[in-house]
Amino acid sequence: METQHFDWWALIGPVPLGAPAGIIAVPHDRARTLSGPWQVGPLNLRPGERLYREYRTLEPLQLAGVSEAETYPIIVEGDWADCRAAFPADHLQGQQSNERSALMALHRLCCLLALAWGEGWQVRTAPEDPERLPPQVPESWPRPPMAPSPAWSLDPDPQPLPSWIAPAWDLAAADEALASALTFWHQGLLLTSDFPSFALVALSGCIEALASCGAFQGLVEADDKPCGACGTRTGASRRFWSTVGLVADEDEVRRLRRDWDAYGRRSAVAHGRTTHGVETAFGSVFLLRYRPPAAGEPARFEIDDADPSQVFMLGVLPAVGNVTAQLLYKALGAGAP
Numbered sequence: 001m002e003t004q005h006f007d008w009w010a011l012i013g014p015v016p017l018g019a020p021a022g023i024i025a026v027p028h029d030r031a032r033t034l035s036g037p038w039q040v041g042p043l044n045l046r047p048g049e050r051l052y053r054e055y056r057t058l059e060p061l062q063l064a065g066v067s068e069a070e071t072y073p074i075i076v077e078g079d080w081a082d083c084r085a086a087f088p089a090d091h092l093q094g095q096q097s098n099e100r101s102a103l104m105a106l107h108r109l110c111c112l113l114a115l116a117w118g119e120g121w122q123v124r125t126a127p128e129d130p131e132r133l134p135p136q137v138p139e140s141w142p143r144p145p146m147a148p149s150p151a152w153s154l155d156p157d158p159q160p161l162p163s164w165i166a167p168a169w170d171l172a173a174a175d176e177a178l179a180s181a182l183t184f185w186h187q188g189l190l191l192t193s194d195f196p197s198f199a200l201v202a203l204s205g206c207i208e209a210l211a212s213c214g215a216f217q218g219l220v221e222a223d224d225k226p227c228g229a230c231g232t233r234t235g236a237s238r239r240f241w242s243t244v245g246l247v248a249d250e251d252e253v254r255r256l257r258r259d260w261d262a263y264g265r266r267s268a269v270a271h272g273r274t275t276h277g278v279e280t281a282f283g284s285v286f287l288l289r290y291r292p293p294a295a296g297e298p299a300r301f302e303i304d305d306a307d308p309s310q311v312f313m314l315g316v317l318p319a320v321g322n323v324t325a326q327l328l329y330k331a332l333g334a335g336a337p
Contacts (some may be wrong), residue, residue: 004044006077008102009135011048011125012110013073016056017193021278021313022285025193028119030151033072035158041169042082043109045161048073053140055147060283066147072156073124075135076109078102086173102127108172111182115328116162120190164334171215171332178331181209185324192321196277196313197269203317204266206324208236211243215331219246237263247326252319260316276312286310 017026034047052073058065080098087104089097106123114121128135143150172179188202211220221235221242240263245253256262268274278284286309288301303314329335 006044006130007079007081007098008127009075009077009130010102010106010123010127011073011137012076012106012113012121013048013052013071013124014119015122015124015190016054016067016069017120017190018056018059020060020194020282021309022061023314025196025313025317026118026120026189028069028071029117029157030070031154031157032117033156033158034074035160038161038166040109040112040161040166041105041173042078042086043105044077045109046075046077047158048075048137050137051140051156052137055141055144061285064146066144068147068151070151073137075137076106077130077135078105078127099127107186108169108179108182111186112165112168112172114186114189115182115325115332116165116334118325122190162334164332168332168334175214177209177213178215181206181213181328181331184209185328188321188324192317195279196317197265197275197279200262200266200276200317200320201270203320203324204240204263207240207243207327210324210327210331211239213331215333216243216246243327244323247330248323252323256316256319256323260311260319262316262320265312265316276316277309278313281309284309286314 014028016028019025033049034045037044037046039045050072051070053068053070055066055068057063058067080102083101083105084098087101089100089104092100103123103126106127110121110123113119172182184202184206188199188206191199191202210216221239241253241257244256248256265276269276286307287304288310289304291300291302293299304310
């Protein structure tokens with residue numbers, strides 16, 4: 001059987017994210033690998049078939065130390081013409097237009113995989129000419145002298161591409177608001193570890209974009225007329241909470257709105273009033289509160305309510321992130337995350 005020729009190939013995979021407060025804010029499954037070839041939109045996916053090991057410094061906790069990250073990148077292949085048709089970049093010329101279109105396609109794919117698997121998927125190798133460099137996962141980094149003892153080995157865990165991803169691609173292609181919401185959610189995920197306050201702004205932007213998407217037409221309070229000077233619409237907070245209510249029950253909405261003032265916190269960051277996470281105390285490690293056993297309940301650790309940054313990063317932000325993910329799943333017809 002003749003092997004199909006593609007104009008370009010690229011690598012995508014989870015990026016190692018930091019843990020400046022001593023917590024893993026975005027988890028990673030280091031054994032997951034793609035089970036076989038798949039097609040999504042104009043893109044063809046296949047497993048990279050090689051473990052990639054890299055290292056990240058432990059800053060700000062310790063610049064001299066490193067953590068180990070293991071991933072199984074995916075090889076993505078495509079044709080320039082197909083990507084230009086899906087993502088026109090007519091404002092650019094020649095090969096720059098080709099590459100911009102392909103990268104926009106790769107971005108959408110990374111957003112969908114990140115949503116499906118709850119990891120920070122991103123482009124790891126931009127489009128390459130297969131005649132110049134054959135498609136392959138590179139060799140892992142050499143182990144630095146300050147690296148910890150190697151983590152226990154895990155056998156690869158081949159997993160299929162979730163069945164809803166290919167149809168979701170088409171839905172995003174047909175709905176600009178939904179595509180924008182995916183991008184904002186993805187940026188919020190990548191910002192969560194190191195820039196949590198700005199992650200809240202991005203996640204809130206996702207919710208505001210979803211308020212206008214086709215899947216929620218008629219379910220969210222209608223937009224008021226925009227200002228003729230700046231385009232701003234009034235009633236943004238009302239639409240925000242109306243959209244949240246599509247997936248959150250009354251108790252969840254009450255906690256997010258009254259107890260945690262999630263939208264007010266978002267506005268405080270967006271308008272330059274304050275940040276809520278570890279931005280102003282980068283490197284401060286969270287110490288959870290120990291609750292001893294009592295009244296038949298086991299001992300446990302829980303969020304220290306006396307630490308506002310801890311409440312925000314371990315309570316508010318994950319709750320908003322969960323709502324945005326549920327909304328995206330609903331809009332994309334993907335079922336429960």
